[in-house]
Amino acid sequence: MATTGVIMLLFLIVHMAGNLKIFFGPTDFNGYAHWLRTIGEPALHYSWYLWIQRVVLLGCLVAHVVSAIQLTHRDIHARPQRYRSKRPWRATFATNTMRYGGVIIALFVVWHILDLTVGAVNPRGEAGHPYQNVVADFQVWWIGLIYVVAMLALCLHIYHGFWSAAQTLGANNAARNVAFKTIATILALVITVGFLSVPVAVMTGLVS
Amino acid sequence: MNLTLRIWRQPNADAEGQMVTYQVADVSGDMSFLEMLDILNEDLILRGEEPVAFDHDCREGICGSCGMVINGQAHGPERTTACQLHMRHFADGDVIDIEPWRAGAFPVVKDLVVDRSAFDRIIQAGGYITAPTGTAPDAHAVPVPKPDADTAFENATCIGCGACVAACPNGSAMLFTSAKINHLNVLPQGQPERESRVLNMITTMDEAGFGGCTNTGECAAACPKGIPLASIAKMNREFLRATRKAGR
Structure with missing residues (x-):
């Protein structure tokens, strides 16, 4: 879970940074989207790089979800008899909601691909015009809401997930603990604010 | 102080267990949690009932024998072992839930005793x-x-x-x-x-x-x-x- 999580986190950072191109206008943003398909040319053909990335990410996602299911299955079986008394939780909200947040994010990924990659559920859904598709999306209030909810779930997921990966991979120790928690907080906030800036900008009319 | 205890009673590993309510009177704040259970057990023996089984040995917090989940917390509200937990951390009239460690790898042997x-x-x-x-x-x-x-x-x-x-x-x-x-x-x-x-x-x-x-x-x-x-x-x-x- 840690390894695949870190790979997907790296992708999210790049994805978020790329999204900010929208603030430079339709020409820049659509040009950037086109450029993504030309990465690796002439060694790779048009949009081959994107397909390689999609395969890697899908592999990570499947491995991540399968590990999560195996872990949950194992954890449930490790305590067949529940406690009768209510246990006071000391762990953070983010830690306790990893599984639910993960489900929300997984459903969102399906929606997001149908919306802005395939264009099937997009109000405009015109290939080659991502800027216009994005703007059409967030002019519908409930689509904006889907994105906001998913990004908040992602924020909590990264906050616990990054530090947790440091624990799992053995990179953490007593001296580095505060540093890893701080980086986790910064990463979670930067990625969430970065992603949310796009729908918020469209909804407030900053990007149209 | 007077306390109400709800304790997990299970006669043996194969039996179905349940929470049973007991009253304990005149508990001193200087007693340890296990001493409070001793008082309960003496009372149960006098009444001809089966005393509550729980693991304990040194009662100094160094052997690791004792262990019970008190109000949903392992070893109770203080960061110490159950034997070093004192009753002054509870108040008169409190209802205290006492359960064994619960894990598939730690099957209950009897009452609060698990096989570790x-x-x-x-x-x-x-x-x-x-x-x-x-x-x-x-x-x-x-x-x-x-x-x-x-x-x-x-x-x-x-x-x-x-x-x-x-x-x-x-x-x-x-x-x-x-x-x-x-x-x-x-x-x-x-x-x-x-x-x-x-x-x-x-x-x-x-x-x-x-x-x-x-x-x-x-x-x-x-x-x-x-x-x-x-x-x-x-x-x-x-x-x-x-x-x-x-x-x-």
């Missing part, structure tokens, strides 16, 4: 060092760097009570196992089995049916000896190292 031999099997798998027999070597014959000695000692304070498993929402034994591995793996005396220790102890832990770690930190918060969560990260590092070496 899964921990013994983990220790047998690697909680030892190879040492020559004969006369004891000089105490200073093997130099140990101070930071290593500190780490070893911090982890060696684990008394194996099982509170980490009881407190973990996943019933994971990672904190216990990591304490035992780190204790020996950082010392020069533990080097010959450094890789086999971590591989064998983790395999045995998994086979015992403990859950996996999701880094909730409940174990370290419940540990009466203060084994830090960082011990688990260190064990994971040792595991990766041993796996790499085993592959060669």
Whole structure:
């Protein structure tokens, strides 16, 4: 879970940074989207790089979800008899909601691909015009809401997930603990604010 | 003070258990939690009822025998063992829930007593060092760097009570196992089995049916000896190292 999580986190950072191109206008943003398909040319053909990335990410996602299911299955079986008394939780909200947040994010990924990659559920859904598709999306209030909810779930997921990966991979120790928690907080906030800036900008009319 | 106790009663491993309510009167704040249970048991014996079975030995907080979940918390509200928990942390009229450790790997033997031999099997798998027999070597014959000695000692304070498993929402034994591995793996005396220790102890832990770690930190918060969560990260590092070496 840690390894695949870190790979997907790296992708999210790049994805978020790329999204900010929208603030430079339709020409820049659509040009950037086109450029993504030309990465690796002439060694790779048009949009081959994107397909390689999609395969890697899908592999990570499947491995991540399968590990999560195996872990949950194992954890449930490790305590067949529940406690009768209510246990006071000391762990953070983010830690306790990893599984639910993960489900929300997984459903969102399906929606997001149908919306802005395939264009099937997009109000405009015109290939080659991502800027216009994005703007059409967030002019519908409930689509904006889907994105906001998913990004908040992602924020909590990264906050616990990054530090947790440091624990799992053995990179953490007593001296580095505060540093890893701080980086986790910064990463979670930067990625969430970065992603949310796009729908918020469209909804407030900053990007149209 | 007068207390209402709701205690898990289960006559044997195969029987269905249930919470049974008891009243205890005139409890002094200076009593330990186990002494309070002693009062209850004396009363139960006088009334001709079966006393509540619970594990205990030293009653000094160093043997790791006692352990019960008090109001949903392993060893109760204070960060210590149940025997060192004093009744002054409770108030007159309180209702206190008392349950055994609950984990598939710790089956209930009777009432609050659970079978913790899964921990013994983990220790047998690697909680030892190879040492020559004969006369004891000089105490200073093997130099140990101070930071290593500190780490070893911090982890060696684990008394194996099982509170980490009881407190973990996943019933994971990672904190216990990591304490035992780190204790020996950082010392020069533990080097010959450094890789086999971590591989064998983790395999045995998994086979015992403990859950996996999701880094909730409940174990370290419940540990009466203060084994830090960082011990688990260190064990994971040792595991990766041993796996790499085993592959060669």
